[in-house]
Amino acid sequence: MKISKPQIVQENNQITYRVDVESIRGNETLWYSLHESYGDLLSKTCDAPLVALLIPAMAIGEDIHINGMISERLLYNLSVPLQKLLQLIIPSLHQIKIHPEDVCCDKPSLVSGVATGFSGGIDSYCLLADHYYSKVSERFKITHLLFNNVGSHGSGAEQLFRERYERLVPVAELLGLPFLMINSNLDSFYDKKLSFQQTHTIRNASVALLLQGGIGRYMYGSAYHYSDAFVGPSTGTGRTDNITLPLLSTDTLDAFSVGGEYTRVEKTLRVAELLDSYKHLDVCVNAYNTNGYTNCSTCWKCLRTLATLEIAGCLERYSASFDLNAYKSSRVKFFATLLGSNDPLPREIVQFAKDRKYSFPVSSHIIHASGIYPMMRFPGRVIRKLKRLTNNSG
Ligand SMILES: [Zn+2]
Incomplete structure (x- = not known):
């Protein structure tokens, strides 16, 4: 699989990051788009497409050749450790090699933005209870809310994605936080055997990596209690978030799962303390x-x-x-x-x-x-x- 240098294009009020992808499947383009006012958050590296396309490449057993720069730490983690973990979850995946044109070896430094996905559900509000409404260190306080179209709205369900986003806009306004709508065709690279349930963590993390220009910390609301964590076939990536997300971190993005200390009942009670909910x-x-x-x-x-x-x-x-x-x-x-x-x-x-x-x-x-x-x-x-x-x- 060959991944081209990223191209960043501005059109109407949208800014699009895209790479050409050549594989046994043919010639395709992977793209992400967001409002132009957030253009300065975009990373110039190929970290996002590398993470997005790792599972599809492992599914067809093709090595990845990237005509661009990727983070050194990501290359290290994706070359073997993450692939071994993914094979335990989806045994049909093949081990592959990753060949980047260039590797970014900058000194580790995190930018100030702190992001999380926001759906308005119990996991989202519980995360905000601890990292927005509570007294928390500024470096762990949410500054950006993300709403991604990476498969959770169904294949080709762009209308539903937009409607769900619009429904949550007043909630984000109430919170006073920027609410980024990130559209993508990433889902089209995942065939039916690679369900969203099995791969959602990786898909969403690719968006966080796309925004490394301004986002230095990415919190992923855990759906599972620590005691339900498990690595094995057919469990999906959700149960392994505590292992997966650190492997998707770079020297400029700290990604991790939060909320695993609560049971579902405890989370619901935590949310019931929030008037806004x-x-x-x-x-x-x-x-x-x-x-x-x-x-x-x-x-x-x-x-x-x-x-x-x-x-x-x-x-x-x-x-x-x-x-x-x-x-x-x-x-x-x-x-x-x-x-x-x-x-x-x-x-x-x-x-x-x-x-x-x-x-x-x-x-x-x-x-x-x-x-x-x-x-x-x-x-x-x-x-x-x-x-x-x-x-x-x-
Ligand atoms: Zn219902």
Whole structure:
């Protein structure tokens, strides 16, 4: 795989960083674009495309030749250690060699910008609780919020990416922080076998590396507690963030995972202390809600958040962002599924209820004891099974 020198082009109000990429897949261009007012953050190195294209190159087993400069520390970490780690997560990847035209050996020095991704969810707000709202050293206080299009909005879902960004603009304005929308075609280099879930850390870190001109520290909100950290096949990169991100750091960018010290319940309670979150918390898995609220209030993410808030006695605080009536009509069944689950997150909520001496509704216990709850979790599967049985018997 050959990666060209980066070209930086300004057009309309956007500034685009792009490299040509030549591989067995053909001739392609990898690009990132952002508003021109943030042009001074752009790095002139090839660190971002190298990180973005490492997994795709390992997938096709092609060495990488870069016609540009990369950071010495990144070359060291990506040449063997990170590749070995990625092979443990995705065993089909091949070990490859990296040949840069030039290596940057500057004295280590971090610039002052401190960035994190912002989605308005529990992980985002928890990170801000500790690194924006709290008293924290200036060098660890968030100065920039990022919103990236690197695969989380689905393939080709640029409209959804833009709509989600626009929805969060008032929240960023309330925080008084610059909110950077970074568009990219990076996702097109990852085939279906390399899912976003398995590769999101690397994809997002490539954007942080792109901004090394002004960003010296990049915090990645951890989705997992330390006790759930794990290296192995099919786990995705999220569980290995504490190992992966330091390997993606350079002498000018310090990347690391934060929030692993909290359980999901503890994070939710931390967020419930933030007045700003009451109107704007956005945890919903549904992209479009027509109920007039940010959150549908009945998907599994909405339900687990609201159940935790209810047990903590904080539910009413979120009446502007969640449809609490819709939640109240779903909570009995949801509590029944929690009581019957052996998964870590439901068990954590059940334990939290015990600690707080919170009593689940009697009807939840009855549903749980009756054994109906597993069928209620998978209604589609039950209906298909019943249909098959009906067809077979007919
Ligand atoms: Zn929802």
